[in-house]
Amino acid sequence: xxxxxxxxxxxxxxxxxxxxxxxxxxxxxxxxxxxxxxxxxxxxxxxxxxxxxxxxxxxxxxxxxxxxxxxxxxxxxxxxxxxxxxxxxxxxxxxxxxxxxxxxxxxxxxxxxxxxxxxxxxxxxxxxxxxxxxxxxxxxxxxxxxxxxxxxxxxxxxxxxxxxxxxxxxxxxxxxxxxxxxxxxxxxxxxxxxxxxxxxxxxxxxxxxxxxxxxxxxxxxxxxxxxxxxxxxxxxxxxxxxxxxx
Amino acid sequence: xxxxxxxxxxxxxxxxxxxxxxxxxxxxxxxxxxxxxxxxxxxxxxxxxxxxxxxxxxxxxxxxxxxxxxxxxxxxxxxxxxxxxxxxxxxxxxxxxxxxxxxxxxxxxxxxxxxxxxxxxxxxxxxxxxxxxxxxxxxxxxxxxxxxxxxxxxxxxxxxxxxxxxxxxxxxxxxxxxxxxxxxxxxxxxxxxxxxxxxxxxxxxxxxxxxxxxxxxxxxxxxxxxxxxxxxxxxxxxxxxxxxxx
Numbered sequence: 001x002x003x004x005x006x007x008x009x010x011x012x013x014x015x016x017x018x019x020x021x022x023x024x025x026x027x028x029x030x031x032x033x034x035x036x037x038x039x040x041x042x043x044x045x046x047x048x049x050x051x052x053x054x055x056x057x058x059x060x061x062x063x064x065x066x067x068x069x070x071x072x073x074x075x076x077x078x079x080x081x082x083x084x085x086x087x088x089x090x091x092x093x094x095x096x097x098x099x100x101x102x103x104x105x106x107x108x109x110x111x112x113x114x115x116x117x118x119x120x121x122x123x124x125x126x127x128x129x130x131x132x133x134x135x136x137x138x139x140x141x142x143x144x145x146x147x148x149x150x151x152x153x154x155x156x157x158x159x160x161x162x163x164x165x166x167x168x169x170x171x172x173x174x175x176x177x178x179x180x181x182x183x184x185x186x187x188x189x190x191x192x193x194x195x196x197x198x199x200x201x202x203x204x205x206x207x208x209x210x211x212x213x214x215x216x217x218x219x220x221x222x223x224x225x226x227x228x229x230x231x232x233x234x235x236x237x238x239x240x241x242x243x244x245x246x
Numbered sequence: 247x248x249x250x251x252x253x254x255x256x257x258x259x260x261x262x263x264x265x266x267x268x269x270x271x272x273x274x275x276x277x278x279x280x281x282x283x284x285x286x287x288x289x290x291x292x293x294x295x296x297x298x299x300x301x302x303x304x305x306x307x308x309x310x311x312x313x314x315x316x317x318x319x320x321x322x323x324x325x326x327x328x329x330x331x332x333x334x335x336x337x338x339x340x341x342x343x344x345x346x347x348x349x350x351x352x353x354x355x356x357x358x359x360x361x362x363x364x365x366x367x368x369x370x371x372x373x374x375x376x377x378x379x380x381x382x383x384x385x386x387x388x389x390x391x392x393x394x395x396x397x398x399x400x401x402x403x404x405x406x407x408x409x410x411x412x413x414x415x416x417x418x419x420x421x422x423x424x425x426x427x428x429x430x431x432x433x434x435x436x437x438x439x440x441x442x443x444x445x446x447x448x449x450x451x452x453x454x455x456x457x458x459x460x461x462x463x464x465x466x467x468x469x470x471x472x473x474x475x476x477x478x479x480x481x482x483x484x485x486x487x488x489x490x491x492x
Contacts, residue, residue: 195456195465210441216469216476217441217469218466219441219465219467220464220465220466221464221467222463222464223462223463223464230462232485233464236482239478239482243478
């Protein structure tokens with residue numbers, strides 16, 4: 001892991017970009033974090049739109065996490081941003097656009113082709129990033145995963161024992177395989193669902209919430225469209241992580 | 247309104263029982279409430295099981311409301327507790343028990359007979375109680391309604407302009423008429439749904455949440471069975487009222 005830039009977003013938040021092999025990432029830490037007072041880490045998930053395009057929203061969520069006493073980190077997804085173009089996923093996206101434009105239903109095959117390769121490749125990368133991040137002074141486990149792609153969050157919650165809590169954003173297509181994995185997830189979950197998000201399959205999100213095996217799971221459904229999570233809902237999610245990571 | 251007893255639950259909470267005509271009720275106020283520092287009021291709704299049986303849960307919710315800086319009050323529902331037996335509603339309840347015991351579906355006619363007369367009679371009583379409560383020194387509007395019967399909460403939110411926010415508990419049968427009223431409700435809503443509450447029709451609760459016309463509405467779904475609302479979900483509901491009544 002090599003840090004490539006460093007700036008203070010304000011007097012309390014240190015933002016550092018890094019590369020892990022050829023994967024770019026961003027780390028946000030409280031200016032007060034130190035080896036003697038390490039803070040738990042929250043991994044910030046996001047859709048595969050590129051870190052550059054996602055930066056404003058990620059930085060907002062990171063500021064909230066740091067204000068709540070956490071470190072936050074994210075990495076570029078495979079095939080996104082400045083990473084090499086990934087032909088198979090590009091084709092799946094093109095097929096999805098074609099189907100949506102034609103008003104056809106989005107079949108399981110398209111969803112599988114769109115999401116499953118991404119999960120298979122991204123999850124080991126997130127785990128490698130976790131290895132590197134937890135070696136830094138001032139950062140400790142347990143670790144939370146926050147956001148989308150929800151199938152990545154589910155796979156991480158199921159397979160990465162350092163993930164102690166997950167705040168998942170129900171806003172992406174859900175392959176059948178994710179439902180099967182969800183049944184075996186046991187960590188505490190806080191699921192955000194934007195109720196009036198037209199691009200989201202609300203019923204699939206509710207079915208997925210129902211499927212989770214976690215004894216503690218909460219669904220917070222709010223208005224405001226895909227990107228309009230109300231501030232109070234974000235604060236509730238922050239309290240969820242505080243309950244489980246501190 | 248006549249006060250019939252008074253006790254301090256602890257040094258911060260004054261509990262007074264009262265009668266309003268022949269309707270018994272309970273009022274909880276912060277010991278610090280005064281005419282010069284009045285607090286907003288939250289009406290505590292509950293199922294028609296009698297105030298005596300509901301007292302432990304109501305007192306717990308009242309303590310939370312008072313800790314959050316509110317007064318809280320409730321009244322006995324018609325036909326419940328020590329109030330005169332109400333034959334029509336008793337018959338509807340007997341019919342419901344018969345249908346449930348027989349494993350038959352609960353038809354609209356039964357739900358209507360069970361809930362609508364209760365709403366028609368209870369809502370004017372809640373409004374009269376509100377008149378009396380808001381004349382007391384140390385209590386002011388705006389007012390919140392919190393809890394069930396959800397159809398009573400919907401009717402109050404729709405027809406009583408002093409209700410500025412409603413925290414509704416989705417745990418009771420919902421007549422078709424309530425869906426129609428819900429579409430016209432515009433006050434901010436926070437709906438609690440116990441996801442694994444076997445006695446509750448989850449899909450009806452989700453449909454009702456969808457129907458509400460309120461621009462700000464939030465659904466908080468949690469585990470723990472009908473009476474097992476997690477403490478953090480109760481605290482989130484308290485913050486909802488703080489945002490809207492203070």
